[in-house]
Amino acid sequence: MITSLLIANRGEIACRIIRTARKLGVRTVAVHSDADAKALHVRMADEAVHIGPSPARESYLVGERIIAAAKETGAEAIHPGYGFLSENADFAQAVLDAGLVWVGPKPDSIRAMGLKDAAKTLMADAGVPVTPGYLGEDQSPERLKAEADAIGYPVLIKAVAGGGGKGMRRVDEAAAFMDALESCKREAASSFGNDIVLLEKYILSPRHIEVQVFGDAHGNVVHLFERDCSLQRRHQKVIEEAPAPGMDEATREAVCGAAVRAAQAVNYEGAGTIEFIADASEGLRADRIWFMEMNTRLQVEHPVTEEITGQDLVEWQLRVASGEPLPKRQDELSINGWAIEARLYAEDPAKGFLPSVGKLDYLYLPQRPHHADVRIETGVEEGDEISPFYDPMIAKLVVHSRDRMTALDDLADACAGVACHPVRTNAWFLARLCDAEEFRDGRVTTGFIGKHADDLTAHPKPSDDLLQEVAEHFISALWSDESGYHHRTLRFDRGLSGFRLNRAPSFKVTVQWNGQAVPIEFDMGLYDRGTEWEPSTGSIKDTDEITVFEDGAYFDFALASRGKVGAALSDGALIAPMPGKVTSVDVSAGEQVTKGQRLLTLEAMKMEHGLVAPFDGVVAELNVEAGAQVQVEAVLARVEAAEK
């Protein structure tokens, strides 16, 4: 087993790898850019090396700097994580040339799968079904057009060097083909420096099914079953699960068997994923699932496979890289229960998924004891920063349950339980997805989010119950204000029922939310719960402002208006902020009082509230006696400052 490991990555995956390395007694070395100098992966590792400025191009993508860092720290091996240099065959080769262990497949395997056309040809030769289409060398527009006509529309034009959903064009009719081809080639040339394209039948009702495979240096290859990643936004995965809904045993065997053949065809070592596209118009059928591409690295969504198989895939990677055989044989692997992962991002779905960068002043990720079964994979903690330089992922939330429905419920709960401020997250969007009927029925295709975008991304609104709690907060905050000086005041507009003894009265409390004045009809009958309340998932409180979290979203409320009450208070007036009964008067007019001294007691909302002197001075005005009923905003007393 290797004894030391440099992790050429950042964020959650770097932390994830460090955790397993530590479990195995492997010393860890982190690398970091300027922006990540204090990042969690740096704090977790045994050692850390600064490799350059914040932009990834100048740090995490600079192979020589990373290899030099491994040399300097005596690290024996390099784990690339995912993204960055993980699928760069030249970097893998350079690592090997430097005499280091590369935790990944051989550079040749990466190269063989690097271009989509070559990979498809290789797969077809290995007996793996590939999406019907044209892979030809003749790239003349006329020939491509003729092939597209023969395939039948819609067709998909794909740049062979494309990735991340870029360099793809769907063409729905022959007349649109030439323009689409031209623009696809232009994009491919500028993004990938290679304008060669292939054509594919565009699969309607497509589902994304992928199979986790693993190979070792001794010629063994196994699969760890499939994942379904059909819930995508612009070809980016949002929620992933394992196993795939509706996958029967025979179909599973066919697909996983094809995946193993695919890995064998490139003498695969380490963790890899074979991605398939399925035409799910009539459910999952073995003859309608085709090879799309191979990812020659550990995937973001590997935890769902770990959960259903009970394996640690990073441990497998480190063992295989150390020359050990695979920890399990195929017949020792089986599926247990259902696992689903959601990618929690710092972005605002209501604003076109605009990244929301900045400091995580407040961050609560679901955890024990409220959410016992959630696994969190994260690279940040409260107080850390989501930087504009990298992928704004905050965490992955992974649940593992006995069946799919329970897992979906657990994940919905977990997403709804996320509380983050002031950075915006997609937690509420994820929670909505978990509750979406079509998803629960296992019927989603890759177009689901696009089709339902309006409903799924509509701005969250606070519930009526939440508004009641907010009103209650302002009312009790007012009363418990330590200074006793009601310089921060609520504006109470009496509700229609007013204050009557024989029925629960109601008030209108006007608060500010999202730049609007929101009147809340506050039902005093609900006040029984007492002053100390907590919204279900927490809050950040201040007398003037409150942030509350609900269903994965947050809402900032502020008092709407200080109005005349505020003005009156500035001269030391004690105002009744709500109707009530004066139960005692502890001072007399003209008396010297000190700051904080209790002057009156008011009973309102079934509780007694002491009104205290806002500063040292004399009681200049005393307008009530014990037993008096007072109305809201009544000036009960006035203190004049001592200096005057």
Ligand code: ADP
């Ligand atoms: P990339 O390398 O850019 O990620 P892929 O070939 O993996 O490109 O495809 C990305 C996504 O595009 C898939 O997950 C799927 O949603 C969609 N897609 C790819 N090929 C087809 C096809 N032939 N028909 C319909 N959708 C497709």
